[in-house]
Amino acid sequence: MDIRDQITTAELKKFHDFIINFSTEGSTLVREIVKNEFSREEKPDQSFVTSVDFRIEDLLRDKVSKLFPTHGIVGEERDSINKDSEFQWIIDPIDGTQNLVHGIPTYGIVVGLFFQNRPLVGAISHPALHLEYQAAYKLGAFRTAYDHTTERMLIQDREFNRQEVVALSTRDCFSRSGEESIFDDIMKTHPSTRVYYDVFSTTRVIENQVGLAIEFNMKIWDTAATEILITEAGGKYCSVRDVIRPNQVDMHSIIIGRPSMVDQMYKQLGEYKKINM
Numbered sequence: 001m002d003i004r005d006q007i008t009t010a011e012l013k014k015f016h017d018f019i020i021n022f023s024t025e026g027s028t029l030v031r032e033i034v035k036n037e038f039s040r041e042e043k044p045d046q047s048f049v050t051s052v053d054f055r056i057e058d059l060l061r062d063k064v065s066k067l068f069p070t071h072g073i074v075g076e077e078r079d080s081i082n083k084d085s086e087f088q089w090i091i092d093p094i095d096g097t098q099n100l101v102h103g104i105p106t107y108g109i110v111v112g113l114f115f116q117n118r119p120l121v122g123a124i125s126h127p128a129l130h131l132e133y134q135a136a137y138k139l140g141a142f143r144t145a146y147d148h149t150t151e152r153m154l155i156q157d158r159e160f161n162r163q164e165v166v167a168l169s170t171r172d173c174f175s176r177s178g179e180e181s182i183f184d185d186i187m188k189t190h191p192s193t194r195v196y197y198d199v200f201s202t203t204r205v206i207e208n209q210v211g212l213a214i215e216f217n218m219k220i221w222d223t224a225a226t227e228i229l230i231t232e233a234g235g236k237y238c239s240v241r242d243v244i245r246p247n248q249v250d251m252h253s254i255i256i257g258r259p260s261m262v263d264q265m266y267k268q269l270g271e272y273k274k275i276n277m
Helices: 009-034 051-067 097-101 171-175 180-189 200-206 226-232 259-270
Strands: 040-042 048-050 072-075 087-095 108-115 118-126 131-136 140-144 150-152 166-168 193-195 212-219 236-243 251-257
Touching (some): 009 108, 009 118, 009 131, 048 051, 051 072, 051 087, 051 097, 131 226, 180 212, 200 226, 200 251, 226 236, 226 251, 236 259
Parallel strands (some): 072 087, 166 193
Antiparallel strands (some): 118 131, 236 251
């Protein structure tokens, strides 16, 4: 029995409605903020953080604290709260902050709710593109577009072929664990390969525009909504490796996409000596 089956349909719908409303409100807030000048600074790891990041994370914290006061919250920019709760909201307020700073519209808001470490609901929104994606356990995955129409998302399965697009995280993500040779080999062997810096690859998989996405050394908030969105859309989410780092943020490497393609790529990665699967 899946531990998530303990959650009633009514509770799931409540969480789903909450995440839909937050996604819409957060996207609207981002569009309002970026119309004007917003502050930005470099963090110690030389990545950007902006006032937009803080505003969106604080928005979620405020809403969760009022509606679900016993739930935990894990975010990229603030300290965690209620760490021992069975329910944990995880947020990346702006995934792809560098793109936001440079005016590239593929950045997104990522939020997910986990119950005993299993995903219940999740959402990714692209404020600049007026696209919002939401999913809930056993309720399906959906996209809401600029005209407010909502459509169910279904990933079509098929075998690898040369025309299928393979999306990768940046080479730097692979090099964090000394595995840039994997990035290089995939770039050489698969002619239709793209590199995306943020969650745009996940939503392209959901849209059937990308057959497969491989992301190495992601932090928990980077993939907070990925598994529930992909699996509820009929795709496959495969963990390559989870690296638990004491007193640091854990790192996750994943493959997502059309089920048959994920299986084929998982087998291919297993042939690399550096991958301990």
